[in-house]
Amino acid sequence: AQSVTQLGSHVSVSEGALVLLRCNYSSSVPPYLFWYVQYPNQGLQLLLKYTSAATLVKGINGFEAEFKKSETSFHLTKPSAHMSDAAEYFCAVKTSYDKVIFGPGTSLSVIP
Amino acid sequence: ETGVTQSPTHLIKTRGQQVTLRCSSQSGHNTVSWYQQALGQGPQFIFQYYREEENGRGNFPPRFSGLQFPNYSSELNVNALELDDSALYLCASSPREGGAEAAFFGQGTRLTVV
Numbered sequence: 001a002q003s004v005t006q007l008g009s010h011v012s013v014s015e016g017a018l019v020l021l022r023c024n025y026s027s028s029v030p031p032y033l034f035w036y037v038q039y040p041n042q043g044l045q046l047l048l049k050y051t052s053a054a055t056l057v058k059g060i061n062g063f064e065a066e067f068k069k070s071e072t073s074f075h076l077t078k079p080s081a082h083m084s085d086a087a088e089y090f091c092a093v094k095t096s097y098d099k100v101i102f103g104p105g106t107s108l109s110v111i112p
Numbered sequence: 113e114t115g116v117t118q119s120p121t122h123l124i125k126t127r128g129q130q131v132t133l134r135c136s137s138q139s140g141h142n143t144v145s146w147y148q149q150a151l152g153q154g155p156q157f158i159f160q161y162y163r164e165e166e167n168g169r170g171n172f173p174p175r176f177s178g179l180q181f182p183n184y185s186s187e188l189n190v191n192a193l194e195l196d197d198s199a200l201y202l203c204a205s206s207p208r209e210g211g212a213e214a215a216f217f218g219q220g221t222r223l224t225v226v
Contacts, residue, residue, distance in 0.1 A: 100157065
Protein backbone atom coordinates (compact mmCIF):
# COMPACT_ATOMS: atom_id res chain seq x y z
CA ALA A 1 0.00 0.00 0.00
CA GLN A 2 1.11 3.51 -0.67
CA SER A 3 1.01 6.49 1.64
CA VAL A 4 2.23 10.08 1.77
CA THR A 5 3.26 12.22 4.71
CA GLN A 6 3.87 15.93 4.61
CA LEU A 7 5.87 17.35 7.48
CA GLY A 8 4.42 20.63 8.63
CA SER A 9 0.75 21.40 8.12
CA HIS A 10 1.61 25.08 7.92
CA VAL A 11 4.75 26.82 6.66
CA SER A 12 5.44 30.56 6.69
CA VAL A 13 8.19 32.22 4.69
CA SER A 14 9.11 35.80 3.94
CA GLU A 15 8.69 37.12 0.43
CA GLY A 16 11.90 36.38 -1.46
CA ALA A 17 12.96 33.57 0.87
CA LEU A 18 13.46 29.92 -0.01
CA VAL A 19 10.36 27.73 0.01
CA LEU A 20 10.81 24.13 1.17
CA LEU A 21 7.80 21.85 1.54
CA ARG A 22 8.52 18.32 2.67
CA CYS A 23 7.01 15.11 1.36
CA ASN A 24 7.86 11.51 2.20
CA TYR A 25 6.20 8.54 0.58
CA SER A 26 5.80 4.86 1.16
CA SER A 27 5.47 2.52 -1.78
CA SER A 28 6.37 -1.11 -2.36
CA VAL A 29 7.01 -0.50 -6.05
CA PRO A 30 8.57 2.41 -7.95
CA PRO A 31 6.17 5.30 -7.54
CA TYR A 32 4.98 8.16 -9.63
CA LEU A 33 4.97 11.32 -7.55
CA PHE A 34 3.15 14.59 -7.98
CA TRP A 35 2.81 17.99 -6.38
CA TYR A 36 -0.46 19.85 -6.71
CA VAL A 37 -1.38 23.36 -5.58
CA GLN A 38 -4.83 24.47 -4.47
CA TYR A 39 -5.85 28.10 -4.20
CA PRO A 40 -8.82 29.01 -1.98
CA ASN A 41 -12.14 27.65 -3.23
CA GLN A 42 -10.55 26.10 -6.29
CA GLY A 43 -9.61 22.67 -7.58
CA LEU A 44 -6.13 21.20 -7.73
CA GLN A 45 -3.54 22.35 -10.26
CA LEU A 46 -0.62 20.13 -11.20
CA LEU A 47 2.73 21.75 -10.34
CA LEU A 48 5.06 18.94 -11.41
CA LYS A 49 5.42 15.18 -11.61
CA TYR A 50 8.15 12.58 -11.26
CA THR A 51 7.92 9.56 -13.54
CA SER A 52 11.49 8.15 -13.27
CA ALA A 53 12.94 10.07 -16.24
CA ALA A 54 14.99 12.44 -14.06
CA THR A 55 15.36 12.82 -10.32
CA LEU A 56 15.20 16.63 -10.42
CA VAL A 57 11.89 17.75 -11.80
CA LYS A 58 11.06 21.30 -12.80
CA GLY A 59 7.50 22.50 -12.69
CA ILE A 60 5.46 25.59 -13.24
CA ASN A 61 5.83 28.92 -11.41
CA GLY A 62 9.52 28.28 -10.63
CA PHE A 63 8.94 25.23 -8.43
CA GLU A 64 11.05 22.11 -8.58
CA ALA A 65 11.30 18.85 -6.65
CA GLU A 66 13.97 16.24 -6.20
CA PHE A 67 13.25 12.52 -5.95
CA LYS A 68 15.54 10.81 -3.42
CA LYS A 69 14.93 7.09 -3.34
CA SER A 70 17.26 6.48 -0.38
CA GLU A 71 15.26 8.95 1.71
CA THR A 72 11.86 8.13 0.14
CA SER A 73 11.41 11.86 -0.25
CA PHE A 74 10.12 14.25 -2.87
CA HIS A 75 10.50 17.71 -1.34
CA LEU A 76 9.23 20.78 -3.19
CA THR A 77 11.38 23.92 -3.40
CA LYS A 78 11.34 27.38 -4.89
CA PRO A 79 14.34 29.71 -4.56
CA SER A 80 12.35 32.89 -3.96
CA ALA A 81 8.81 33.03 -2.59
CA HIS A 82 6.25 35.34 -4.12
CA MET A 83 3.06 36.55 -2.51
CA SER A 84 1.07 34.67 -5.15
CA ASP A 85 2.56 31.37 -3.93
CA ALA A 86 0.37 31.44 -0.82
CA ALA A 87 -1.84 28.36 -1.17
CA GLU A 88 -2.31 24.75 -0.05
CA TYR A 89 0.19 22.26 -1.46
CA PHE A 90 -0.45 18.53 -1.77
CA CYS A 91 2.02 15.78 -2.45
CA ALA A 92 0.58 12.67 -4.08
CA VAL A 93 1.74 9.19 -5.07
CA LYS A 94 0.53 6.52 -7.43
CA THR A 95 1.82 3.37 -9.08
CA SER A 96 0.96 2.11 -12.52
CA TYR A 97 -2.19 0.30 -11.52
CA ASP A 98 -3.18 2.14 -8.39
CA LYS A 99 -4.97 5.35 -7.77
CA VAL A 100 -3.60 8.69 -6.70
CA ILE A 101 -3.14 8.94 -2.93
CA PHE A 102 -2.78 12.43 -1.47
CA GLY A 103 -0.96 13.68 1.58
CA PRO A 104 -2.72 15.86 4.14
CA GLY A 105 -1.41 19.07 2.62
CA THR A 106 0.80 21.98 3.69
CA SER A 107 -0.55 25.49 3.85
CA LEU A 108 2.04 28.03 2.68
CA SER A 109 1.88 31.61 3.89
CA VAL A 110 4.11 34.30 2.40
CA ILE A 111 4.87 37.27 4.63
CA PRO A 112 5.53 40.61 2.90
CA GLU B 113 -8.82 21.61 -25.51
CA THR B 114 -11.39 21.96 -22.74
CA GLY B 115 -10.56 21.27 -19.13
CA VAL B 116 -12.47 19.30 -16.53
CA THR B 117 -15.77 20.95 -15.69
CA GLN B 118 -18.03 20.19 -12.75
CA SER B 119 -21.58 21.20 -11.95
CA PRO B 120 -23.03 22.62 -9.87
CA THR B 121 -20.35 24.69 -8.15
CA HIS B 122 -22.25 24.90 -4.88
CA LEU B 123 -25.11 22.90 -3.44
CA ILE B 124 -27.02 22.83 -0.17
CA LYS B 125 -28.97 19.71 0.75
CA THR B 126 -30.84 18.45 3.78
CA ARG B 127 -29.78 15.38 5.71
CA GLY B 128 -31.37 12.26 4.24
CA GLN B 129 -31.71 13.69 0.74
CA GLN B 130 -29.98 12.43 -2.38
CA VAL B 131 -27.60 14.41 -4.59
CA THR B 132 -26.09 14.03 -8.06
CA LEU B 133 -22.88 15.77 -9.05
CA ARG B 134 -21.70 15.97 -12.65
CA CYS B 135 -18.32 16.03 -14.34
CA SER B 136 -17.18 16.47 -17.92
CA SER B 137 -13.72 15.08 -18.47
CA GLN B 138 -10.94 16.80 -20.38
CA SER B 139 -10.98 16.14 -24.11
CA GLY B 140 -9.21 12.86 -24.93
CA HIS B 141 -9.40 11.54 -21.36
CA ASN B 142 -11.26 8.28 -20.79
CA THR B 143 -10.70 7.81 -17.06
CA VAL B 144 -12.53 9.75 -14.38
CA SER B 145 -11.90 9.68 -10.63
CA TRP B 146 -13.87 11.26 -7.82
CA TYR B 147 -12.44 12.59 -4.58
CA GLN B 148 -13.93 13.96 -1.39
CA GLN B 149 -12.02 16.77 0.28
CA ALA B 150 -13.21 17.66 3.78
CA LEU B 151 -12.25 21.07 5.14
CA GLY B 152 -8.57 21.25 5.99
CA GLN B 153 -7.76 17.79 4.64
CA GLY B 154 -6.31 16.23 1.54
CA PRO B 155 -8.57 14.70 -1.10
CA GLN B 156 -9.75 11.16 -0.36
CA PHE B 157 -10.26 8.77 -3.27
CA ILE B 158 -13.90 7.68 -3.70
CA PHE B 159 -13.80 5.66 -6.95
CA GLN B 160 -12.59 5.65 -10.52
CA TYR B 161 -14.39 4.90 -13.76
CA TYR B 162 -12.76 3.56 -16.91
CA ARG B 163 -14.71 2.58 -20.01
CA GLU B 164 -17.98 3.02 -18.12
CA GLU B 165 -17.02 0.49 -15.43
CA GLU B 166 -16.03 1.14 -11.83
CA ASN B 167 -12.30 0.49 -11.64
CA GLY B 168 -11.31 0.75 -8.01
CA ARG B 169 -13.01 2.14 -4.95
CA GLY B 170 -11.82 3.83 -1.79
CA ASN B 171 -13.18 3.49 1.72
CA PHE B 172 -16.65 4.86 1.05
CA PRO B 173 -20.01 3.18 1.75
CA PRO B 174 -22.30 1.91 -1.04
CA ARG B 175 -24.52 4.98 -0.77
CA PHE B 176 -21.77 6.65 -2.81
CA SER B 177 -22.24 5.46 -6.37
CA GLY B 178 -21.33 6.64 -9.82
CA LEU B 179 -21.75 6.37 -13.53
CA GLN B 180 -19.63 7.01 -16.57
CA PHE B 181 -21.22 7.70 -19.93
CA PRO B 182 -20.00 6.83 -23.46
CA ASN B 183 -18.66 10.38 -23.86
CA TYR B 184 -16.59 9.76 -20.68
CA SER B 185 -18.53 12.26 -18.60
CA SER B 186 -19.45 11.04 -15.14
CA GLU B 187 -21.86 11.41 -12.26
CA LEU B 188 -21.41 10.94 -8.53
CA ASN B 189 -24.55 10.06 -6.61
CA VAL B 190 -24.83 10.15 -2.85
CA ASN B 191 -27.92 8.75 -1.14
CA ALA B 192 -29.15 9.33 2.40
CA LEU B 193 -26.94 12.35 2.92
CA GLU B 194 -25.26 12.78 6.29
CA LEU B 195 -23.83 15.93 7.83
CA ASP B 196 -20.31 14.51 7.43
CA ASP B 197 -20.80 14.37 3.67
CA SER B 198 -20.32 18.13 3.61
CA ALA B 199 -17.15 18.62 1.59
CA LEU B 200 -15.63 19.71 -1.68
CA TYR B 201 -16.12 16.97 -4.27
CA LEU B 202 -13.45 16.89 -6.93
CA CYS B 203 -13.53 15.17 -10.26
CA ALA B 204 -10.29 14.33 -12.05
CA SER B 205 -9.70 12.94 -15.51
CA SER B 206 -6.63 11.29 -16.99
CA PRO B 207 -5.78 10.03 -20.47
CA ARG B 208 -6.04 6.37 -19.58
CA GLU B 209 -6.33 3.99 -16.73
CA GLY B 210 -3.03 3.35 -15.01
CA GLY B 211 0.33 4.65 -16.13
CA ALA B 212 2.24 7.74 -15.12
CA GLU B 213 -0.12 10.35 -16.41
CA ALA B 214 -1.21 12.98 -13.95
CA ALA B 215 -4.85 13.54 -13.20
CA PHE B 216 -6.34 16.92 -14.10
CA PHE B 217 -8.89 18.30 -11.68
CA GLY B 218 -12.04 20.31 -12.00
CA GLN B 219 -12.89 23.22 -9.73
CA GLY B 220 -15.04 21.04 -7.54
CA THR B 221 -18.58 21.06 -6.18
CA ARG B 222 -18.98 22.41 -2.66
CA LEU B 223 -21.69 20.33 -0.98
CA THR B 224 -23.19 21.49 2.30
CA VAL B 225 -25.53 19.15 4.16
CA VAL B 226 -27.71 20.78 6.80
